[in-house]
Amino acid sequence: MLMTISLLMENKPGALMRVTGLLSSRGYNIESLTVARTLDPSLSRMTITVDVDSRLRALVIKQMNRLVNVLQAADLSDSPAxxxxxxxxxxxxxxxxxxxxxxxxxxxxxxxxxxxxxxxxxxxxxxxxxxxxxxxxxxxxxxxxxxxxxxxxVSLEAKRLRLAPPIPKSHGETVEAS
Amino acid sequence: MSNLMSGARILLECLTREGVDVIFGYPGGVTLPLYDAIYDNPIRHVLVRHEENAAFAAAGYARATGKVGVCCATSGPGATNLTTGLVDAMLDSIPIVALTGQVSSKLIGTDAFQEADTFGITRPCTKHNFLVKDIKDLALIVHEAFHIASTGRPGPVLVDITKDVLMGMAHYAPVNEIHLPGYKVVTEGHAGQIRRAAQMMWEAERPYVYAGGGILAASASPELQDLVETLDCPAVCTLMGLGGLPGSHPNFISMPGMHGSYAANMGMYECDLLIALGVRFDDRVTGRLASFAPHARVIHVDIDPAEIGKNRVPDLPIVGDAKRVLSKLNRVLKELEPEMAGKNSAGRKAWWGQMRAWQAEHPLEPVFAADEIKPQHLMYEINKLSGGKAIVSVDVGQHQMWAAQFIRFDEPRTWICSGGLGSMGFGLPGAIGAQMAHPDKTVFCICGDGGFQMALPELATLANQGLPVKVVIMNNGYLGMVRQWQDLFYNNRLSAVQIECFPNIELLAAAYGIKGRIVQSPAELVPALRAALDEPGPYLLDVRVTQFENVYPMVPAGGAINEMVLAPPQPVAVPK
Structure with a gap:
């Protein structure tokens, strides 16, 4: 069944490739894809329509959320949108x-x-x-x-956007060793 | 003091700040500016003989230390050669940063000499990757790369740097802050879930700990041991998790899975609570998913939310860092202990009785023969010499499984093994990386006669660096694991698995100016291993073992975990 995914991501080279790569590596065919920058020009909003095995939908969303450039990925198929x-x-x-x-x-x-x-x-x-x-x-x-x-x-539900805070880099710091 | 620096020097400044002390690499045209800067920099550079092995060695270093391993290659073929090592680190969640040179930004896309789309090629091979085309971005990106590689679920990160960035000049200002808004790492487990998990653990009659590489990645061995002792339940460590719980711990059963012990797999099948810690329910562990731990409720602790429910839907998920989650969990367990520990004591006693009975019924025991060296015998002797302490870097195949079965690891990060990708040729460069990290530790590299030849160029690195790695080749004249499958599942039609023309190891070692010895009989085995250990430098041992020995127990691919093929009586394979 077709799934509609809405993504908010950083407007950076390669970001699109990371998202589509996650689908193409599984042999999924993207039915449609739109992408454009948001009010904040450093971010893009992407809408993807793709046929995903219903058992794998949640996993695909989680794996998209795992991408460093993705701020939020959501499945709009069954939610008000x-x-x-x-x-x-x-x-x-x-x-x-x-x-x-x-x-x-x-x-x-x-x-x-x-x-x-x-x-x-x-x-x-x-x-x-x-x-x-x-x-x-x-x-x-x-x-x-x-x-x-x-x-x-566009989703009709207000979803809280959870972002990672900046990480201070102290001087002379070394990477944690065990 | 001017802070105007070349990109290459800025890069090295950043590496120094990240605590990098060694780079495994191979120079080339576009990385010349970097190598010019390395020339008088205190960071050590280990010249490998093939870039794939630079990535493997960096991973060996990372696996042995928990620090980020660093490898470096030039553009084009240098970068493409790294890819197997990157995927290997990806599948085993090993933190490495790969630095690659790229042709000048003006030349990108013109099919320039040694140009390859490294950024595109390595996208699916890495946790994240970067292309640096502007020197102003360099320092920030390098620190971001180390942060991404080492935090959350660790993994490989590649930074592709154009030659003009390496050569260019810029004012260097140390990076004070990095911001990756989309990179969210949950480390603290949900307190309510942790409390529920503790209750489930005390309520269970047949609890069973299934611990994996996540325990090592989080340095959570003490917390794991505490948990296992508080609950007093049996525990298995996966191929990636060996050493997470000391191999000599009385509650440790063995590795589970395709070549796990009978008891470990029966425990998986019969438990009523599976406590899965930093594992991903890999098919080599679970066998047929539908019949994996069919009676169990599952608690799954993992730092990567995408692992939760990927293969087995848990009854209780906890997303978080294993060390933090387990330390909180242990506190709650102890808090509930007086009230709840007595409830199921009879059931738990019976569970231990059952576990011990399975262990006695089909123990993992080495096999010996008077006239030939059994591969299990070889691992048994290495185990005795190691005493649970030595670092053992293995290749991929039968020897890897026997080593996992018969060598005990009492400390974390002593078992260096390509698990997920199963990359032949990993063993020797993995050992080089581990020995560079721990120059004073005994490092064994155990390879098959197949994988050893895949890493052959690195004998030069070994000799060059004078690393005292003890290379033990378990030589059965075959690609043993493939032969085993042809034997069991393809009517013993042995196709392209015989390794003829194996080099004379004594002559080969001598050609590199190091020592080597061929070991043919059981009587020679221990003296030969001792001689290798006594040698201050590298040593090659070609140990001729039984040709047609199969690894048992074995859960055939797609089989249920309790349906193991046990050790012979099996017809002995005869070559065609």
Whole structure:
């Protein structure tokens, strides 16, 4: 079953590789992945959708939390969360079906972001099933090209973020020996 | 005094602050600036003969001391050669810091000479790794690397440093603080859980301690002994945990698992409370998980939350440092003792009676023969000479299992062994690392005739450093463990396991200017071992043992832990 993981991590080179490596080493295929920096530019928020054996979900989350660059990893699959995806769609139109396409797009909350004689570029957001329908409807009107953003999610539960405090390094210190 | 320094000198300053006294390494093009700085630095550099062995030696040093071992290699092939040693340290949770040179930052990604994506290659081989492209980050990263390697669940950390960083100049200011917000280590166990654990321990009729490498990593041997004595329960130490409880302790049973003793494994199967301390329920211990400790409630103490419930879901988890958790646990146990100790005394007495009966039924006893040296006999004699005190670094295979069965370790950090990864070729460099750490201790390196040849280049290091390691090759002419499996599970079709052309060890030793001896008969064995011990320098012993001896007891892979194949009568294998 698809699992949605939300990660807060340090915005550092290699951090993405550590997270995805944990999945690829198990032979898991990532369905979607989005990542961008947060209000604090030193941090990134990542949302991953991936098919994980249900028995291993907790372990995968623990192993992600173990990564030095990861501040918090959480499984949003069964917890209150808003999940959205965005689709950008280019469609070729004729003079005859222009209006019909615009009306149809409106039903899905789609917005025109570019318009020309050849066609439109449309934007829509929503949950993945709704967007599937949107794409299917648009396809019925003619040739389309689609780019999907992948899922972005925000948890509706306030989770306390536990961070490690700074560690003082005293002078002349040596590493503990037993 | 100016504090303008080269990156190489800043690196060495940081290593000095971390208490590093020895680096195992091999120089190359991009690490030239570092080696120029090492030239007149008090930190000792041990020139190994292959980078893989630099990592193994650093791990041997770390295993023998608990301090962080340091190894160093150049870019490209130097770094890729380190990887087996890194994974080895990863699987056994051994703290090492690996320093690698990288091509200049401007050249990264251009397929420059000796360029490899070390940062990418070693990501899954390390607990954490760093790429340093700016000299300003160097000092902080080096200290972060040591902190990550040595704290929490220890492990290998690699720092890849570009040549321009090593050559560049910067003002060095000692690092006062490191901050790794995502690196959360829980050391103090949950007080309520600890109290519940103590109650469960007194309530149990058949309590059983299953102690692993975490005891050594936390230096929790005294606390473990205290716990075992307070509860007066039987205890087993895993392959990684040997020496965690003194081998001569009356409550110590043996190693459990695939080649554990009959009593140790039956105890695992029949106990009603399994007290798992710093272990990871490895498949070589548990056998078929579904039938592992089927009657037991499980208390699992580990510093790594990701280990809790990974293989066996515990009834009571405690995340924390074994030393701290056990010392608190011991306090609560003693507090509850007057009230609770008497409750199950009859059941506990019967449990000990059962344990002793199993021990008597199928004891772990060495085998002797008049006309040939049995491998168990060899371990028996080494054990007598060691008296529980010597450091023993082993390779991987049959000899490793017999050594674990028959050599007693009364002190922690005297058993140096590649457990999780099972890396052949570990024994000799592991011994070099341990002997560098403890120049005055007796260090045996016990290898098979296979693994010995994987570490052959390090004979030069041994001779070069004049390290008095006693290398004992248990020579049966075969890759014994693989042969054993071919014998037991592949109709004895012995495929690619015979080791022909083994070098004449006396000539080989002489070629390096050290002493060596071939031992053929049981009568020669003790005098030869004594001669090796009396020699102030290195010594090679090629001990010819029975060719077709199998290690027993054996839990076949995927078998239940109580379904052991016991020692012969077994048909003796005949080569095709």
């Amino acid at each position: 808003v999940m959205r995806e965005m689709v950008l769609l280019r469609i070729r139109v004729t003079m005859e079906n222009r209006t019909a396409i615009l009306k149809e797009a409106e039903i899905f909350g789609g917005r025109v972001v570019d318009s020309s004689v050849e066609g439109f570029a449309l934007e829509a957001t929503g949950d993945p099933e709704k967007l599937e329908e949107f794409i299917a409807v648009m396809e019925s009107y003619g040739e389309i090209e689609v780019t999907r953003s992948g899922m972005v999610a």
